[in-house]
Amino acid sequence: GQQVMQIPQYQHVQEGEDFTTYCNSSTTLSNIQWYKQRPGGHPVFLIQLVKSGEVKKQKRLTFQFGEAKKNSSLHITATQTTDVGTYFCAGTGNTGKLIFGQGTTLQVKP
Amino acid sequence: EPEVTQTPSHQVTQMGQEVILRCVPISNHLYFYWYRQILGQKVEFLVSFYNNEISEKSEIFDDQFSVERPDGSNFTLKIRSTKLEDSAMYFCATRSNTEAFFGQGTRLTVV
Numbered sequence: 001g002q003q004v005m006q007i008p009q010y011q012h013v014q015e016g017e018d019f020t021t022y023c024n025s026s027t028t029l030s031n032i033q034w035y036k037q038r039p040g041g042h043p044v045f046l047i048q049l050v051k052s053g054e055v056k057k058q059k060r061l062t063f064q065f066g067e068a069k070k071n072s073s074l075h076i077t078a079t080q081t082t083d084v085g086t087y088f089c090a091g092t093g094n095t096g097k098l099i100f101g102q103g104t105t106l107q108v109k110p
Numbered sequence: 111e112p113e114v115t116q117t118p119s120h121q122v123t124q125m126g127q128e129v130i131l132r133c134v135p136i137s138n139h140l141y142f143y144w145y146r147q148i149l150g151q152k153v154e155f156l157v158s159f160y161n162n163e164i165s166e167k168s169e170i171f172d173d174q175f176s177v178e179r180p181d182g183s184n185f186t187l188k189i190r191s192t193k194l195e196d197s198a199m200y201f202c203a204t205r206s207n208t209e210a211f212f213g214q215g216t217r218l219t220v221v
Contacts, residue, residue, distance in 0.1 A: 033209060042201055043153060045209035088153060090210075096141065097166050098203075098210055102152040 002027050004091045006101030014109050019076040021104035023089035030092045032065055032072045037103070038085045046074075046087075079108045112136040116202050116213035123220055126191055131216045133185040133202030142185045143203040143210065144177060146170065153201065159185065192220045 003026040013019050023032065031050045035043035047056055049065035049072060056063045062075045072089055086103040093099070115134040123129050135142055142159040157167040157177055164177065176188045185204075189196055197220045203210040 037153075042212040042215050043203075043210075044212070048208050090153075095166050096160075097155055097158045098143065099155055100145075100153040 002091070002093050002099050004089060004099045004101040006089055006104055008104055009102060010105050010107070012107045012109065013079050015081060016078050019079050019083070019106055021074050021087050021089075021106075023072045023074075023091075023101050025070045025091045025099075027093055028069050030069075030094065030096075032069075033090045033092070033098065034063060034072075034074055035088045035090060035100075036085050037088065041085075043088060043100075076106075079106070081108050081110050084108050112211065114202055114204055114211050114213035116200075116216050118216060119214065120217045121219070123192055123218070125194060125220055128188065128190045129192060129218060131187045131189070131200050131202075131218070133187075133204075133213055134183060135185055135202070135204035136206075136211055137183075139204035139206050139211075141165075141205045141210075142179075143205075144187045145201045145203060145212075147199045147201065147215075149198070156187070189218075192218075194220050196220050 005024045007022050033048045034046040037043045047063050052069050053067045054065040060077045064073045086105045088103045089101045090098040117132045144156040146154045155168050157171045158165045174190050179185050199215045199217050201215045202213045
């Protein structure tokens with residue numbers, strides 16, 4: 001079945017450093033979504049990418065969707081302690097169901 | 111902001127018992143989902159529900175599980191004969207066309 005792989009599993013950075021998480025799908029995706037889950041919380045939607053090669057920015061966050069629509073990345077510039085949490089990508093295939101990657105847990109040292 | 115409501119927030123049950131987890135979706139949403147998250151692990155798809163029927167289910171969603179929308183508003187997940195390994199956070203999510211909105215989750219502990 002459809003699989004979405006995400007790396008790295010964990011990342012510890014010093015405040016102010018950059019952070020990137022990568023997402024790869026075994027199949028071509030209709031779209032990809034990114035969610036953030038704070039410790040003890042529930043996933044909260046960040047953004048959706050639909051077009052091949054699409055790049056979107058939200059302040060210090062940059063999201064990219066690959067040309068083949070099988071991979072994506074989230075890059076955070078100059079991390080802050082408020083960025084702590086687990087970032088999940090979620091791919092939507094032809095059936096419409098969201099399949100989540102394993103998530104990348106970000107720890108930021110002040 | 112619209113929100114998905116889940117009850118209870120925490121359920122402790124004895125192994126072998128049945129539990130029902132409840133979700134009140136956002137009113138104009140059409141797609142409903144149940145996901146499971148074992149502590150520290152990824153969010154796992156269980157089942158999707160559209161037009162009052164299951165549209166897709168994962169390998170995890172076997173005969174032990176069932177979903178229904180009994181009164182047109184609540185969306186329930188029933189787990190029969192619970193096992194220790196069913197202990198997890200269960201999230202309900204609903205969406206219209208784009209993003210999924212997640213409820214706060216029900217933490218199920220099977221003892």
